[in-house]
Amino acid sequence: MGIPLCELTHAYQGLKDEIDAAMQAVAADGRYILGPNVAALEREIAEYCQCEYAVGVNSGTDALYLALKALGIGPGDEVITTPFTFIATTEAIGLVGATPVFVDIDPHTHNIDPRLIEAAITPRTKAILPVHLYGRPCDMGTIAGIAIRYGLRVVEDCAQAIGATCHGRMVGSFGSAGCLSFFPSKNLGCFGDGGMVVTNDATVYESVEMLRRHGGKVKYHHSRLGLNSRLDELQAAILRVKLKHLDNWNGARRQAAVRYNQLLSDTQGVATPTLDDARETDDIRSVYHQYTIRVHDREHLTSQLSAAGIGYGVYYPCPLHLQEVHQSLGHGEGSFPEAELAAKQCLSLPMFPELTPTQQQEVADCVRQAVAASAAECAA
Numbered sequence: 001m002g003i004p005l006c007e008l009t010h011a012y013q014g015l016k017d018e019i020d021a022a023m024q025a026v027a028a029d030g031r032y033i034l035g036p037n038v039a040a041l042e043r044e045i046a047e048y049c050q051c052e053y054a055v056g057v058n059s060g061t062d063a064l065y066l067a068l069k070a071l072g073i074g075p076g077d078e079v080i081t082t083p084f085t086f087i088a089t090t091e092a093i094g095l096v097g098a099t100p101v102f103v104d105i106d107p108h109t110h111n112i113d114p115r116l117i118e119a120a121i122t123p124r125t126k127a128i129l130p131v132h133l134y135g136r137p138c139d140m141g142t143i144a145g146i147a148i149r150y151g152l153r154v155v156e157d158c159a160q161a162i163g164a165t166c167h168g169r170m171v172g173s174f175g176s177a178g179c180l181s182f183f184p185s186k187n188l189g190c191f192g193d194g195g196m197v198v199t200n201d202a203t204v205y206e207s208v209e210m211l212r213r214h215g216g217k218v219k220y221h222h223s224r225l226g227l228n229s230r231l232d233e234l235q236a237a238i239l240r241v242k243l244k245h246l247d248n249w250n251g252a253r254r255q256a257a258v259r260y261n262q263l264l265s266d267t268q269g270v271a272t273p274t275l276d277d278a279r280e281t282d283d284i285r286s287v288y289h290q291y292t293i294r295v296h297d298r299e300h301l302t303s304q305l306s307a308a309g310i311g312y313g314v315y316y317p318c319p320l321h322l323q324e325v326h327q328s329l330g331h332g333e334g335s336f337p338e339a340e341l342a343a344k345q346c347l348s349l350p351m352f353p354e355l356t357p358t359q360q361q362e363v364a365d366c367v368r369q370a371v372a373a374s375a376a377e378c379a380a
């Protein structure tokens, strides 16, 4: 039958009647742009993320761009971030005219290494942009502490991590702004593009709210250069139905991660995610957007997975400091060795809330056999 990397239609099938009714209600209502569902979803997500305010926008990429713009970050400013993330993170920094300054990752978390941040701060540094990669929260206590000491802003990229907590608090609520994506494959996905900025800062809220609709408070009067970046009413209606199930889905992902770790823990040559975050007692609670292992011979493993009809993902095969678009920053091989090694070894296995123990067993068996075969080849 095969096992996909992620499965997007299960959630719809399970909630079909409710989602269909929500979509039809929007169609019949006629308030297609910034209607009542967007406003209601903003209140619901703000509350969910333990923030005062939320603004629905076009995508997670726009959420990042508009948050930085709202904070007045622009040409001449530096923003500290990780090289091991999706391009949208640095795209947003570059598009406001600022410069991304990379800090290498901690290989155990795949997130920005907080111990290396202070050394990257210069007089031009305006903000730190941590990314909660694979749904695992960054060490926000340490990052927020550094930001306070140096008078820096914090903008969180929560695109993969809605519902994750650090020190018992929701990601997105630590900094000046948290940026969410509702891209279909994210933990809370809609049927197209969508995103949101959450914040406890009234000024950031007002700015993003204005910028998303052409930079004006009053229609046809524009005080700043904004853009068209509104969350669709139709997507908001779908998301309101799905939001009620997010905690269950994230719980199922966490269970699946614990199960994978049990199945793979004694497998030589496979590094599983640190189990700490699979324990309720721990200070961080990951939502496993991806379940990502590290292996030495990734090529052999991916060919075996493909042959067995098992989906996989490589997030990400090339770190951002080695991307052509960032050539002008002057980095090369060796600039951020942990990110470079992770890019060579990381492999994400099938992960979605409906993944069954039997499917996981099949995936684990395939991984074990493939890794044992490459080890035997090495020894020979």
Ligand SMILES: *Cc1c(COP(=O)(O)O)cnc(C)c1O
Binding pocket: 059, 060, 061, 062, 085, 086, 088, 089, 131, 157, 159, 160, 180, 181, 182, 183, 193, 194, 195
């Ligand atoms: C998906 C993603 C984004 C961008 O979100 P879009 O809604 O696709 O624009 C940004 N950052 C990270 C880490 C992501 O995974």
